[in-house]
Amino acid sequence: MSESHGLRDDPLIPDEEGLYGCIHQLHLDSAEDRPKSATFKSKTNPHPSVDRASLSTPEQSLARKPDSIGVACLTAGVVREFTVGIASNPLPDNRAHAVIIRDLTLSDNQWNKTARKLAKACTWALRRNS
Amino acid sequence: MIVEAVADTFPFLPFIYDRSGEVQESAVLERKRGKHAAATSDAVREDGIAWVHRAFEKLGEIASLPENWDGEGSPPVDRCLLAVAERLLERLRGNVEFDVPPPEVSPIQGGAFQLEWQVRKRYLEFEFSQSKKLLFLTDEDTPQGAIITSGECPLELADKARELLSWLMGRPTA
Numbered sequence: 001m002s003e004s005h006g007l008r009d010d011p012l013i014p015d016e017e018g019l020y021g022c023i024h025q026l027h028l029d030s031a032e033d034r035p036k037s038a039t040f041k042s043k044t045n046p047h048p049s050v051d052r053a054s055l056s057t058p059e060q061s062l063a064r065k066p067d068s069i070g071v072a073c074l075t076a077g078v079v080r081e082f083t084v085g086i087a088s089n090p091l092p093d094n095r096a097h098a099v100i101i102r103d104l105t106l107s108d109n110q111w112n113k114t115a116r117k118l119a120k121a122c123t124w125a126l127r128r129n130s
Numbered sequence: 131m132i133v134e135a136v137a138d139t140f141p142f143l144p145f146i147y148d149r150s151g152e153v154q155e156s157a158v159l160e161r162k163r164g165k166h167a168a169a170t171s172d173a174v175r176e177d178g179i180a181w182v183h184r185a186f187e188k189l190g191e192i193a194s195l196p197e198n199w200d201g202e203g204s205p206p207v208d209r210c211l212l213a214v215a216e217r218l219l220e221r222l223r224g225n226v227e228f229d230v231p232p233p234e235v236s237p238i239q240g241g242a243f244q245l246e247w248q249v250r251k252r253y254l255e256f257e258f259s260q261s262k263k264l265l266f267l268t269d270e271d272t273p274q275g276a277i278i279t280s281g282e283c284p285l286e287l288a289d290k291a292r293e294l295l296s297w298l299m300g301r302p303t304a
Contacts, residue, residue: 014178018181026192026237030249036236036269043240043259044204067201109280112257116269116278 007047007101009085015077018053019086019098021124022068035072035122040100040115047099048118050074052088055096058126064094072122082117096103159285182223184232185245189215192237202203208241211258214285215245218256218264221288222295230295254298256291266294 016123040048044067051061058071076086091097100118102111199206233245233256235281242259251272256264267280283290296302 025160026195026199029234029246036246037255038236038244041238041242041257043202043238043242043245045202045239065201082171088148107282108257108259109282112255112265112267113278113280116255116267127174 002072003103004084004104005047007087007099008083009101010081010088010098010118013052013076013086013088013098015075015080017076018073018125019050019076019079020053020056020058020071020096021048021050021122022061022065023070023072024067025069028069029060029119033124035119037112037115037119039072039122040118046102046104047087048102049089050086050098050100051094051096052056052098053096053125061096062126062128068128070127071125073125074121074123076120078121079118082114082121164218178221181230181232182219185219185235186216186246188233189233189243192235192243197235200238202210202239204237204239205241207237207243210261211242214261215243215258218285218288218291222291225288226292226295228299230299236280237264247295249298250300252300254294256294261285264291266291 004113020109021039023035023039027036028034029036042048047115051064053073058073061071079086079100084103086098087101102114106114189212193209193212195206197206198204231247231249233247235243235245237243238257238259240259242257244255244257247254251270253267253269255267255269257267259265262285263282264285265280265282267278269276269278
């Protein structure tokens, strides 16, 4: 049984919906031109943050993270394939905010496989002009 | 100048001070050209231990990341974990007799970090997030699709890390 801080997959987020994530410069795999798996890892926040494409634009998402080099996109269906799902988590300044739900019963090395798969599935929604 | 900064922020890297000016300069120029660590290169250095030097340099770079480097409140990279990685690299320098490209080094939110190599169709990741364990991941593109495995091993077992590097380089493993 999964344990995920009480977070549950939101059935109102359709599989086709895009999920935007801002990518830090240090998390760019320059050879493959995609985010690194480190994008989806954190020792302090187990559930990676994303923005729902139905409630945000890539430009708006990027504006909230000025240090980012671009906005990567995953569809909710792909995220569901690899994880527990996606939970809406609107914030006062970002109603599009949602989180990818990590099953906390998974070990870190099991999650690392998921992080790798998520990174490889990313496409670019927007790149910042350098 | 970068090397000096590394030495200031990461003083327990003894060989930083021992390297020739020429090698330091070329590493700096390579960075200025935007040529990141040759983790994806098929070319392998002739000097079998050069990759360890480059790995130390890159550890020095992430060691100097400030608080909130990610804009989301992450602490700096954990110095204890850096020391753990240094010890493993020192061991590998002593017992990896074959050439390996330098890894890329990526910080992980919360103070951890990982080393990454891509050699042709094989990818290897070492994650340093715990003081006694090495987390590793392998990914190989095959005609049947990607084969991804992960695991962990005690950090004092450098043999496992060496075995994984052998796999990365397509060498026979015991």
